[in-house]
Amino acid sequence: MVVGPGQDCAVLQTDAALWLLTIDALVAGVHFAPEWLSPRQLGRKSFLVNASDIAAMGGQPRFCVVNFSVPPAYRERDLRALQQGIVAAGRECGAAVVGGNLTRATQLSITIALLGTAPRRIVTRQGARPGDHVFVTGTLGDAALAVRSLRRGDTPVTANLQRRFREPAPRLRAGRILAEMGIVSAMIDVSDGLVQDLGHICTESRVGAVLRPAAVPLSPAYRKRCGSDLRLALQGGEDYELLCTVPEGNVKMLQRQRARLGCPITCIGTITGGRRLRLLDAEGRTLQLDTHGFDHFRT
């Protein structure tokens, strides 16, 4: 960075010529209840959900700018904690906060625009082909389960579950390896829920998919609380895991890289011709699903 915060613009200089640019907002009452997150945690999360978009393209976060829309009663020390959370999460991911804007509003919201360097091979949502295997990192449904518990207030939420909601772990390392080595044909981060985000890959790639719910990776906490009810894992959202498609010929390469990814990766389905997304249950029966899913947290 040549010129930092406090000017009309930050000035950025680098050798890399290919950039990623993304924007995302967290709004109080829509994406979180203020009592669910400390200001510092909220700052961290605001950055991390953006970093997850960079991870989904295989890139490396570098620079971000932040807009704070803040109610008049919001305390200055909370605003400082918010900022510190963003800066800390940015630093951990290799990115600098280079500018910001502060405005009044009735509703607290944090909007971050994040600029990252792109991998040598660009991966989009558009490259999936019939026959490709569908993989997902980590476990699904934990953040949605934490939100449901926080919302009902009737179930004590374990620290691990809370963390899955409060502190997404963008899969930057996995994303970079999967993209740069040319292992994946399409990739997206799971923010709206598995079914909806796999639907995005299908729509953009003009293909269909078969999903095997029994193969969807679940945490022990999820199994304990939800048993065989997979709704939150399939449609909950806010997982911030990577969902990708791998051509048959690349599966061996994926197996060789598996230990380097920094997270588990699990095969959960197959890309098909046609344009439908189907669920194959444990008995091999096909159940048609609404590919739009539903916006779990936002309605």
Next chain:
Amino acid sequence: MVVGPGQDCAVLQTDAALWLLTIDALVAGVHFAPEWLSPRQLGRKSFLVNASDIAAMGGQPRFCVVNFSVPPAYRERDLRALQQGIVAAGRECGAAVVGGNLTRATQLSITIALLGTAPRRIVTRQGARPGDHVFVTGTLGDAALAVRSLRRGDTPVTANLQRRFREPAPRLRAGRILAEMGIVSAMIDVSDGLVQDLGHICTESRVGAVLRPAAVPLSPAYRKRCGSDLRLALQGGEDYELLCTVPEGNVKMLQRQRARLGCPITCIGTITGGRRLRLLDAEGRTLQLDTHGFDHFRT
């Protein structure tokens, strides 16, 4: 642009290695009343206030990402008009909208992050030196006058005045010439009001200034309505003109470039030692001012 909207990130490629990055938000009830601007005008303005920050650094807008925070009742055709306004204003300024995000909120707000290429010589708010002349482009106070009239609802506002509020004209051409030719020692855009923004230059450059109110450029509409009352011109805000400091040795170069700037430019004061911002009235008397000014639209 290599990859456009609809992915997790936009992918950008260019030869230039030096970038400017800025973010700004317009919030309903804070920066505007919905009845003051059509959705398309609001979209245009959202882009143009960001472009003004790029102009203040002498840069060229290139790529932007947009966050829309939208109440549930907001009509889809208004959202489309908003988007079209941003795209149109971007295109006129040489920039492409490469991504976006849509979220619910109680209050309409538009946040834009704009990436621009930097000029060969970077200009900041920090280079002003005692003896430098203070210049400002265009005329001041018109947007504040338009807002006051719209707010009171008691004075018919002329189309020209309305335009100064609705459609800021970022001084991109003037900014580029002033920066690239090394004419100015410091520059900022006047968004918070002349006194406050000159205060920013003084603080960042660790200097003071003498301002001559009688020299502040006013439009015929402003003179007609406000006579000798200069409060809106000095402290009104939302002018989106360029305020810059020019070393004595560069004044002749400025005069030679004047016709190319695309707007008038007027000398309104001088940078001094010390750290105070003083007003010199028509009779040569000094009046001390609160350099913080006041946040006219926002309180």
